[in-house]
Amino acid sequence: MLSRIAESLFWIGRYVERADNTARLLDVHLNVLLEDPWVDEPSANASILTVMSAGTEAPVTRSDVLQRLAFDRERTSSIAGSLTAARENARRAREVISTEVWESLNTTRMELSRWSQAARPHEYFVWVRERTAVVRGLASATTSRDDAWHFLELGRSLERADMIARLLMTRSLDGTTGVNWTTLLRTCSAHEAYLRTVRALVTEERAAEFLLVDRLFPRSIAYNLEMAESILTDIEGSERSRTLAGRAQLALGRARTNLEYSPVREILDDLPGQMQAVQRACATASDIIRDRYFLPDATVVWNQEAL
Amino acid sequence: MSDAATPWSGYTPAAAWDEAMDVDGKVREPYRRVYAELERMSGDDLYSKAEALASTYLAQGVTFDHAGEERPFPLDLVPRVVGSDEWDIISPGVAQRVRTLEAFLADVYGSQRCVTDGLVPRRLIASSQYYYRQVAGIEPANGVRVHVGGIDLVRDQHGIWRVLEDNVRVPSGVSYVLSNRRAMSQMFPEMFGAMGIRPVLEYSRRLRSALAKSAPEGVDDPTIVVLTPGVYNSAYYEHSLLARTMGVELVEGRDLETVNGRVYMRTTAGRRRVDVIYRRVDDDFLDPVQFRPDSALGSPGLVNAARLGNVTIANAIGNGVADDKLIYTYMPDLTRYYLDEDPILPNVDTWRLEEPAAREEVLDRLDELVVKPVDGAGGKGVLIGPKASAAELAEAKDRISEDPRGWIAQPVIQLSTVPTLTDDGLEPRHVDLRPFAVNDGDDVWVLPGGLTRVALQRGQLIVNSSQGGGSKDTWVLGGVRDRAPRQAPESKVEFGGMHAVPQAAHPEDVVAGQQAQQQQQQREEHSEPPAEPGEDGGASC
Incomplete structure (x- = not known):
C-alpha cells in the first residue's frame, strides 16, 4: 500500500470517529447546560473548549461552542470540519476505498450545509451519528481485511480511545456539578451494555471501570487501545524490523495497563490527569505511526546548477 | 419551454x-x-x-x-x-x-x-x-x-x-x-x-492489458501505476477512475523514486518496483532532470530509467x-x-501559414476563416473569423505575420x-x-x-x-x-435436475402465527379485561 494512501485511510478512520464522538460530547454538554441548576455557563463552555483543545480568549457563549465544535468547516476539531476533511482524504484515496464508502462520505459532506443553521442541534447530532455509522458499516462490509482496512481501523480505534478519554473529562468540567455517570454511559451508548454486564445500578466505580477497562465493550478505552496494538502487530507482520512500530505499541500498552492495573478509585481521584495521559499516549503513538509508515514529504529541489 | x-x-x-x-x-x-x-x-x-x-x-x-x-x-x-x-x-x-x-x-x-x-x-x-x-x-x-x-x-x-x-x-x-x-x-x-x-x-480491461503488454522485457507480471499530478488536477476524477477500474495504484510524483535507473514507489512495506507508468502528467513536468527543473509533479530520473529499458512510460514522451x-x-x-x-x-482543409501564398490568401480572407495556434488545446486562442471584431482580426493578423509557424487556418466548419x-x-x-x-x-x-x-x-x-x-x-x-425471452418460463426452474436448497429461518418464526394465537388466548383467560376505551371510541367490551 502506498504510504500516502495509507495516511489518508488512517485519517479517514480518525475523522469519522471524531465527528461521531464530538456529536456525542456536544449533545451531553448542551444537556448539562439545560438541566444543571447550578451551572456557570461561560466557564462550562470555556472548559469544554479546553477539553477539545480548541483554545479560548474571550468569554464563550453557547453558540461559540457550537460554531467551533459543530459547524466550523475550517477546523478539524469540529464535526463539519472532520467530515469535510474525511471526504477530502477519501478523494485522495479514491481508488482504494469502495464506491459505496466514497459516496456516503461525499453526500454527507454535501448535506452539511443544510445543517449549518440547525434550530435544534440535537437533530444535527443524531444525523451525524447516523451518517458516521453508515460510513463505518459500509467500510466494514466492503473493505478487504488487508492494509487498507488495518490503517482505517488503526485510526478509528486510536481516535475512539482519545475521544472517550476527552468525554470522561467532562465529568470534572469547571462550572458544573459534573455530568452524572448514567448520562456518560448513555453518551457512549454503553448504558444497556453496562446494565447487562454489571447487573447492578450505576455506581461511580463500576461505571468508570466499565468505560475505562471493560474487555468486551467496544467503546471502552482499554478495548480500543488493545485493538490499536493488535492492528499494529498485523501491519508489521512477523519478520520486519519492529523498532518504531514497537515504540507505538509501547506507548499504547503502557497507557492501557496503567488503567487496567490501577485501583479504579485512584484513577477517579485524578480523572482529568489520567485521561490526559491517555490522550498523550494516543498522540505519541500517532506520531510514531506517521514516522514509521507515512514518510514525511521528501521534497527534492532540483536546480540546474547542481547538475 | x-x-x-x-x-x-x-x-x-x-x-x-x-x-x-x-x-x-x-x-x-x-x-x-x-x-x-x-x-x-x-x-x-x-x-x-x-x-x-x-x-x-x-x-x-x-x-x-x-x-x-x-x-x-x-x-x-x-x-x-x-x-x-x-x-x-x-x-x-x-x-x-x-x-x-x-x-x-x-x-x-x-x-x-x-x-x-x-x-x-x-x-x-x-x-x-x-x-x-x-x-x-x-x-x-x-x-x-x-x-x-x-x-x-x-x-x-x-x-x-x-x-x-x-x-x-x-x-x-x-x-x-x-x-x-x-x-x-x-x-x-x-x-x-x-x-x-x-x-x-471493457475499456479499462483493454487498457490494462495493453499496458501490461508494453512492460519491459522479461517482466512477467508487471506492476502498473497511473501517475496523476494530484487531487487538484481537473482530470483527477478520471485518473482515479482508471486506476480503480484497472485495479492498479494511483501515484503522485512524490510517491515515486528512481534509484540506479529503476523506478520504485514508496509503500508502507518499503520500496516496490514499478514497471509501467501510465502517466497523466505532461512531458514538461515528468522529469525535473530532463525538463522543467522546478516541476514537483514528476519524479527525477524517469527518462533515464526509460532509456535503460527498466520502465515503460505510456504514452511515450x-x-x-x-x-x-x-x-x-x-x-x-x-x-x-x-x-x-x-x-x-x-x-x-487547412492552410499552412508558413507558405507565403497560403498566408497571403488567409490574411485576405481572415474574417471568414478559423485560425488556431498549432500547439493549442482546450479551445484556447482559437479565433473564429466571422464572429471576431475588427480589432481582434487586426491583432490576429499581426500575430500571424510575427510567427507564421505558430498558426494554421481552416474554413469555418458547421459542426x-x-x-x-x-x-x-x-x-x-x-x-x-x-x-x-x-x-x-x-x-x-x-x-x-x-x-x-x-x-x-x-x-x-x-x-x-x-x-x-x-x-x-x-x-x-x-x-x-436479441433480448426477447425465447419461450414462456415455466413455473419452476431446475438447475441441472437439482432442486433449490431451501432457505432456512428461525424455527420460532415459522410457528410464530400459532404461538401468537396461544399467547393471546392466555391473556384473555388470565388477565383483566382491557381498560375502558377512551371517549373517542373503540370497540366496547
Whole structure:
C-alpha cells in the first residue's frame, strides 16, 4: 500500500470517529447546560473548549461552542470540519476505498450545509451519528481485511480511545456539578451494555471501570487501545524490523495497563490527569505511526546548477 | 419551454447537418427509438430526469471545479446515436490514423526517413515545441508510443466525418464516457435493452492489458501505476477512475523514486518496483532532470530509467510532435507513405501559414476563416473569423505575420448538431466526437462510442468543457439486440435436475402465527379485561 494512501485511510478512520464522538460530547454538554441548576455557563463552555483543545480568549457563549465544535468547516476539531476533511482524504484515496464508502462520505459532506443553521442541534447530532455509522458499516462490509482496512481501523480505534478519554473529562468540567455517570454511559451508548454486564445500578466505580477497562465493550478505552496494538502487530507482520512500530505499541500498552492495573478509585481521584495521559499516549503513538509508515514529504529541489 | 404536446414540437434543425432529423423534419433511422421515447414524455419529465442525472453526478463526485465550486460535469439527457454503418467507417478510420501516428513517431525519433524522402520539412520537426531530443533513440518495449490515442472527429455540412485534430500526448475524457454510460443506462433501461448499444465497459480491461503488454522485457507480471499530478488536477476524477477500474495504484510524483535507473514507489512495506507508468502528467513536468527543473509533479530520473529499458512510460514522451496542428496537415500524405493505404477519414482543409501564398490568401480572407495556434488545446486562442471584431482580426493578423509557424487556418466548419435539452426545450446544438483508441502493439482497438462534447450555447462552435461545453453519452448501434425471452418460463426452474436448497429461518418464526394465537388466548383467560376505551371510541367490551 502506498504510504500516502495509507495516511489518508488512517485519517479517514480518525475523522469519522471524531465527528461521531464530538456529536456525542456536544449533545451531553448542551444537556448539562439545560438541566444543571447550578451551572456557570461561560466557564462550562470555556472548559469544554479546553477539553477539545480548541483554545479560548474571550468569554464563550453557547453558540461559540457550537460554531467551533459543530459547524466550523475550517477546523478539524469540529464535526463539519472532520467530515469535510474525511471526504477530502477519501478523494485522495479514491481508488482504494469502495464506491459505496466514497459516496456516503461525499453526500454527507454535501448535506452539511443544510445543517449549518440547525434550530435544534440535537437533530444535527443524531444525523451525524447516523451518517458516521453508515460510513463505518459500509467500510466494514466492503473493505478487504488487508492494509487498507488495518490503517482505517488503526485510526478509528486510536481516535475512539482519545475521544472517550476527552468525554470522561467532562465529568470534572469547571462550572458544573459534573455530568452524572448514567448520562456518560448513555453518551457512549454503553448504558444497556453496562446494565447487562454489571447487573447492578450505576455506581461511580463500576461505571468508570466499565468505560475505562471493560474487555468486551467496544467503546471502552482499554478495548480500543488493545485493538490499536493488535492492528499494529498485523501491519508489521512477523519478520520486519519492529523498532518504531514497537515504540507505538509501547506507548499504547503502557497507557492501557496503567488503567487496567490501577485501583479504579485512584484513577477517579485524578480523572482529568489520567485521561490526559491517555490522550498523550494516543498522540505519541500517532506520531510514531506517521514516522514509521507515512514518510514525511521528501521534497527534492532540483536546480540546474547542481547538475 | 413550449406548451405544445411533445418536447419535439418546435425542434428545427439549423443550417448544419442535424444527426437526428433531416431538412424535411423526418427522423433519421438511428434516432427513431430515442425520438419515440422522448416524445412520450412531458417537458417536466425531461427536466426532472436531467436534474436526477446532475444529482447522481454530484453524489458520485463526477465534478469539475468552476470558480472554486464543485459543479456536476454537465451530461445532456439526449444521447447521441451513431448508426453501425457509420461506425464501420469511423472505427477503421481511427485505427488507421493511430497506426499512421505510430509510424510517424517511430520515424521521427529514429532514422527520420520521412525527412530524407522529402515528405516533411526538417525544420517543421525541429521547430516543434514538443519534439524532445532527449528521447530520441529510446525504443519502447513493444514498439508502442501511442498506447492511448484520442482522435477528434467532426461531421461537416454534408454529413461527412472528418478528423479535426489528433491527441496522442495524454488524451483525456474517457472517464466521462464510462460514467455517462452508467448514469444513462440507469436513466433509460428500456432503450438499452431494445437498441443493441455496444458496451464501453471493457475499456479499462483493454487498457490494462495493453499496458501490461508494453512492460519491459522479461517482466512477467508487471506492476502498473497511473501517475496523476494530484487531487487538484481537473482530470483527477478520471485518473482515479482508471486506476480503480484497472485495479492498479494511483501515484503522485512524490510517491515515486528512481534509484540506479529503476523506478520504485514508496509503500508502507518499503520500496516496490514499478514497471509501467501510465502517466497523466505532461512531458514538461515528468522529469525535473530532463525538463522543467522546478516541476514537483514528476519524479527525477524517469527518462533515464526509460532509456535503460527498466520502465515503460505510456504514452511515450515526445508524442506531441505528432499531434502538432501543422503536422496534421501532412497526415493524409503520411498515411499513404507509411501504410500504403488511402486515408479513410479526410482532414479538414487547412492552410499552412508558413507558405507565403497560403498566408497571403488567409490574411485576405481572415474574417471568414478559423485560425488556431498549432500547439493549442482546450479551445484556447482559437479565433473564429466571422464572429471576431475588427480589432481582434487586426491583432490576429499581426500575430500571424510575427510567427507564421505558430498558426494554421481552416474554413469555418458547421459542426453537425444533435438535439440537446436547453432552458427552452430541445434544440439543436453543435457537437464533436472523440473516439479513444488503445494500441496494444498487435492491434488498435477503438472504443465503440467516445466522448461527444456539445456546445451548450446556441450557435457556439467551440465544444471544450473548459469553454462551457457539456457532454453526451454516445450510443453506437449494432450490438447484440436479441433480448426477447425465447419461450414462456415455466413455473419452476431446475438447475441441472437439482432442486433449490431451501432457505432456512428461525424455527420460532415459522410457528410464530400459532404461538401468537396461544399467547393471546392466555391473556384473555388470565388477565383483566382491557381498560375502558377512551371517549373517542373503540370497540366496547
